[in-house]
Amino acid sequence: xxxxxxxxxxxKRLWPLSNDIxxxxxxxxxxxxxxxxxxxxxxxxxxxQRVYQQIKRADREAVVTVATSENQVSDLVNQLGDSVGxxxxxxxxxxxxxxxxxxxxxxxxxxxxxxxxxVVCPVDPYVEDxxxxxxxxxxxxxxxxxxxLVLMGIEPTYPxxxxxxxxxxTANHTARVKTFREKPTADVASAYIKxxxxxNGGVFACKLKYVLERAHELIxxxxxxxxxxxxxxxxxxSFDYAVVEHEENIQVQRFxxxxxxLGTWNTLTEAMKDNVIGKGVMNSSCENVHILNEMDVPxxxxxxxxxxxxxxxxxxLVSDKEESxxxxxxxxxFDQEIMFAEKSWGRYKVxxxxxxxxxxxxxxxxxxxxxxxxxxxxxxxxxxxxxxxRTIVDGYEQTVKAGDVITINAGCRxxxxxxxxxxxxxxxxxxxxxxxxxxTYQLDC
Amino acid sequence: xxxxxxxxxxxKRLWPLSNDIxxxxxxxxxxxxxxxxxxxxxxxxxxxQRVYQQIKRADREAVVTVATSENQVSDLVNQLGDSVGxxxxxxxxxxxxxxxxxxxxxxxxxxxxxxxxxVVCPVDPYVEDxxxxxxxxxxxxxxxxxxxLVLMGIEPTYPxxxxxxxxxxTANHTARVKTFREKPTADVASAYIKxxxxxNGGVFACKLKYVLERAHELIxxxxxxxxxxxxxxxxxxSFDYAVVEHEENIQVQRFxxxxxxLGTWNTLTEAMKDNVIGKGVMNSSCENVHILNEMDVPxxxxxxxxxxxxxxxxxxLVSDKEESxxxxxxxxxFDQEIMFAEKSWGRYKVxxxxxxxxxxxxxxxxxxxxxxxxxxxxxxxxxxxxxxxRTIVDGYEQTVKAGDVITINAGCRxxxxxxxxxxxxxxxxxxxxxxxxxxTYQLDC
Numbered sequence: 001x002x003x004x005x006x007x008x009x010x011x012k013r014l015w016p017l018s019n020d021i022x023x024x025x026x027x028x029x030x031x032x033x034x035x036x037x038x039x040x041x042x043x044x045x046x047x048x049q050r051v052y053q054q055i056k057r058a059d060r061e062a063v064v065t066v067a068t069s070e071n072q073v074s075d076l077v078n079q080l081g082d083s084v085g086x087x088x089x090x091x092x093x094x095x096x097x098x099x100x101x102x103x104x105x106x107x108x109x110x111x112x113x114x115x116x117x118x119v120v121c122p123v124d125p126y127v128e129d130x131x132x133x134x135x136x137x138x139x140x141x142x143x144x145x146x147x148x149l150v151l152m153g154i155e156p157t158y159p160x161x162x163x164x165x166x167x168x169x170t171a172n173h174t175a176r177v178k179t180f181r182e183k184p185t186a187d188v189a190s191a192y193i194k195x196x197x198x199x200n201g202g203v204f205a206c207k208l209k210y211v212l213e214r215a216h217e218l219i220x221x222x223x224x225x226x227x228x229x230x231x232x233x234x235x236x237x238s239f240d241y242a243v244v245e246h247e248e249n250i251q252v253q254r255f256x257x258x259x260x261x262l263g264t265w266n267t268l269t270e271a272m273k274d275n276v277i278g279k280g281v282m283n284s285s286c287e288n289v290h291i292l293n294e295m296d297v298p299x300x301x302x303x304x305x306x307x308x309x310x311x312x313x314x315x316x317l318v319s320d321k322e323e324s325x326x327x328x329x330x331x332x333x334f335d336q337e338i339m340f341a342e343k344s345w346g347r348y349k350v351x352x353x354x355x356x357x358x359x360x361x362x363x364x365x366x367x368x369x370x371x372x373x374x375x376x377x378x379x380x381x382x383x384x385x386x387x388x389x390r391t392i393v394d395g396y397e398q399t400v401k402a403g404d405v406i407t408i409n410a411g412c413r414x415x416x417x418x419x420x421x422x423x424x425x426x427x428x429x430x431x432x433x434x435x436x437x438x439x440t441y442q443l444d445c
Numbered sequence: 446x447x448x449x450x451x452x453x454x455x456x457k458r459l460w461p462l463s464n465d466i467x468x469x470x471x472x473x474x475x476x477x478x479x480x481x482x483x484x485x486x487x488x489x490x491x492x493x494q495r496v497y498q499q500i501k502r503a504d505r506e507a508v509v510t511v512a513t514s515e516n517q518v519s520d521l522v523n524q525l526g527d528s529v530g531x532x533x534x535x536x537x538x539x540x541x542x543x544x545x546x547x548x549x550x551x552x553x554x555x556x557x558x559x560x561x562x563x564v565v566c567p568v569d570p571y572v573e574d575x576x577x578x579x580x581x582x583x584x585x586x587x588x589x590x591x592x593x594l595v596l597m598g599i600e601p602t603y604p605x606x607x608x609x610x611x612x613x614x615t616a617n618h619t620a621r622v623k624t625f626r627e628k629p630t631a632d633v634a635s636a637y638i639k640x641x642x643x644x645n646g647g648v649f650a651c652k653l654k655y656v657l658e659r660a661h662e663l664i665x666x667x668x669x670x671x672x673x674x675x676x677x678x679x680x681x682x683s684f685d686y687a688v689v690e691h692e693e694n695i696q697v698q699r700f701x702x703x704x705x706x707l708g709t710w711n712t713l714t715e716a717m718k719d720n721v722i723g724k725g726v727m728n729s730s731c732e733n734v735h736i737l738n739e740m741d742v743p744x745x746x747x748x749x750x751x752x753x754x755x756x757x758x759x760x761x762l763v764s765d766k767e768e769s770x771x772x773x774x775x776x777x778x779f780d781q782e783i784m785f786a787e788k789s790w791g792r793y794k795v796x797x798x799x800x801x802x803x804x805x806x807x808x809x810x811x812x813x814x815x816x817x818x819x820x821x822x823x824x825x826x827x828x829x830x831x832x833x834x835r836t837i838v839d840g841y842e843q844t845v846k847a848g849d850v851i852t853i854n855a856g857c858r859x860x861x862x863x864x865x866x867x868x869x870x871x872x873x874x875x876x877x878x879x880x881x882x883x884x885t886y887q888l889d890c
Contacts, residue, residue, distance in 0.1 A: 015745075016742075281775055281778070283768065283771070283775065285765075285768060293761075295761075296798070297461075297758065297759060297760040297761065297784065298760045298761070298779050299760065299761045299762075299763065300460075300760065300761070300762050300763070300764070300772060300775050300776065300779075301763050301764070302762075302763070302764035302765055302768040302769060302771065302772060302775075303764060303765030303767065303768030304752070304763060304764075304765060307749070307763070309761075309763050311761055313742065314742060315742040315743045315744065315745065316738075316740070316742065316743070316744045316745070316754075316756055316761060317744075317745050317747075318744065318745070318746050318747070318749060318752070318754050318763050319745070319746070319747035319748060319749075320730075320747055320748030320749060322748065323728065323730060323747040323748030324747060324748075326728070326747065327745060327747060330726055330728065330745050330747075331745065333726070334743050334745075339742065351796040351797055351804070352796055352806055352830075352870070353741065354830055354831055354868060355831070356830070356831060356847060357830035357831065357847065359796065359806075359830070359870050361797055361804075379848055381828045381848075381850055383826045383828070383872045385797075385799055385801070385802035385804070385872060385874065386799055386800070386801060386802065402801060402802065402874060403824055403826075403874045405826055405850055405852060407850060423799060425797070425804050425870070425872050427828045427830060427870050429830065429847060429848045
């Protein structure tokens with residue numbers, strides 16, 4: 001099975017654990033199926049890790065490609081390793097360009113035959129393994145050639161106002177699609193469901209060549225490289241508007257398994273097996289309380305009901321679970337710097353912000369390094385607090401260990417390579433400290 | 446009026462804002478009466494600051510002495526300045542030795558006549574100005590010489606189980622004390638109140654010589670210096686057990702004004718004028734919610750009722766207000782380092798804890814300095830991030846400013862003097878980092 005996972009933008013509905021650079025699909029909150037391990041990193045996995053494992057259980061040979069933007073590449077490699085394909089969108093242009101780019105990546109870079117089926121689905125459904133078996137069935141249905149597109153229709157469990165609806169022509173497992181309906185009111189949704197309507201979960205399968213043919217009708221491009229180069233000139237348009245609405249020959253396959261959209265704290269905590277992740281204690285009178293704490297200090301909860309508490313270096317949320325769906329406008333008002341990030345090379349955390357200085361803690365994985373770079377407007381002082389490594393400053397290489405101090409003046413080219421896990425307190429000093437103030441260079445040595 | 450304020454121990458009932466070294470009386474949560482200022486430090490004052498201002502309004506000439514332990518001296522000087530007298534208990538020995546030491550301090554150090562009255566009261570009542578007028582009246586009653594001790598009896602507002610009761614012989618404003626009752630059950634308390642009983646708020650007045658005479662009967666000492674020197678040999682005993690229980694000639698004066706004991710988050714938040722102190726936002730469906738946030742990142746509260754949220758570098762409390770009285774056993778289990786402190790010279794905050802290193806941020810007020818000291822088991826690296834000062838390292842003096850790095854090896858004597866407000870990131874490095882690893886020296890230069 002060829003599967004393209006659409007990995008969406010950042011979103012703030014799971015603030016403070018998601019932020020402008022960490023999307024919800026990378027938060028590690030799902031307890032792994034089997035584990036004898038003890039650290040949080042070993043016990044918990046993220047949505048994207050969970051989905052990837054599920055796909056591999058359903059189909060060991062699956063070719064998995066994630067369609068996403070540049071700023072998620074670090075997180076993806078960090079969490080999934082090198083075995084996953086990544087179709088990097090140079091900028092955001094909605095689902096049609098993203099799916100076309102990923103399809104071109106499959107045929108032109110991975111050399112998959114255009115005759116093969118591809119399944120496209122969001123990266124963040126919370127589902128069981130049967131869902132991925134159903135995805136394989138979609139691909140098999142495509143192979144039969146009865147329709148140009150085969151959608152997954154999820155059997156509704158309530159008249160939701162959050163989803164679009166698919167109206168099939170029969171109640172059979174596989175049926176022709178009669179029509180689509182936009183997100184309705186609850187009353188209208190009830191009526192649809194009586195007619196036999198299914199939820200549209202944004203999942204479909206088709207032959208690769210089908211996507212590429214539609215693409216060439218709408219976009220003038222030669223191949224993957226060409227499309228990538230002109231990606232920023234493309235019009236933002238969804239796959240539904242560009243393709244599905246104009247297609248007469250569509251089938252739908254019913255899916256009756258468990259399917260959840262974990263977009264808010266309320267739905268997310270329902271999927272958590274442990275009530276506390278991180279340092280947290282609650283007394284016996286707490287009911288239906290979840291604590292997700294990424295800070296080093298403890299959270300104590302007493303006498304709360306139906307509340308989620310989430311703490312990270314970005315902030316602290318304490319919300320009634322129902323109301324947690326409405327945090328976005330409040331979070332949008334927080335004018336905040338990014339306070340932490342996980343990268344393919346390790347992680348960093350902002351420790352202190354002052355006028356004229358910023359102090360961060362950088363942790364590099366063994367064998368990893370920073371880019372060789374310089375800053376125009378700031379000096380830096382590094383104090384190594386753990387591990388061993390090699391620094392290169394203006395071409396001069398030296399080994400460093402805990403206790404060593406490296407001063408880097410503005411303009412100086414510098415990098416560090418971790419030999420063992422390396423932790424550095426970095427004090428940035430200057431009048432205009434800015435992440436954009438960075439020039440990178442090739443290392444000659 | 447001579448007034449001795451008993452400043453008690455740390456206590457964890459207001460965790461995470463109180464900790465082993467910051468007592469509740471130093472937390473700044475009370476809005477100042479009049480202010481056009483904007484920073485939290487300018488808008489809010491602590492219990493001890495509030496009480497001190499109230500005493501000065503009631504009696505500009507009041508001689509105020511705080512009886513407390515060494516570890517509160519920094520906070521006291523920091524918050525009250527040099528105008529308050531401090532009777533430092535070398536170790537904790539309950540209220541009788543503490544009151545005797547403070548009385549000896551008044552007569553021997555401040556040269557107050559033993560014939561003068563002294564009023565003794567806890568440092569942390571939440572009261573209005575009329576309370577301090579009533580304290581003056583206690584002293585005046587002592588001057589009349591009708592009784593050896595004059596107590597304040599607070600008119601009960603409900604049958605509390607938290608307080609001892611005083612039974613007067615009449616309902617007059619000033620009456621003789623018939624007897625005392627220990628903390629009763631609510632039923633028994635109701636019966637006492639029907640008999641005309643008053644709460645014992647731990648406030649009394651007497652002549653200084655009365656305390657000293659009782660003291661010489663029980664303790665063999667010459668004067669203040671002698672008592673101070675042998676303080677650790679004294680028996681722990683309360684003033685009630687040592688003196689009040691054996692005294693026949695006691696009067697009580699009724700006090701009908703507002704009087705609150707702000708010992709728990711529930712009672713404390715009742716006294717707060719603002720619902721949010723620090724960075725915090727709540728949505729319109731929050732009711733009776735208080736946020737006290739000492740962190741640099743925001744707290745967002747949604748849909749909560751009767752909840753207190755309190756966050757500091759020590760941890761995060763989210764509690765139903767009623768249940769907040771019961772946090773102590775949970776907090777006792779947190780095995781935690783002190784993460785922040787305010788001192789007379791400035792403040793410090795722990796930024797990061799690693800095996801083999803501890804990173805702190807030190808802020809020194811202009812003109813202040815650290816002691817000249819050394820550590821046996823750790824090296825230190827200082828990075829100056831703000832301000833100007835002078836460091837002395839093994840006798841070698843240099844001026845420092847933002848961006849300067851000072852490395853201090855184990856054994857090296859060092860200090861820094863702030864010229865302007867000075868902020869330093871201090872990285873401590875060593876296998877056994879410990880606050881006790883500190884030797885201090887006289888500076889020759």
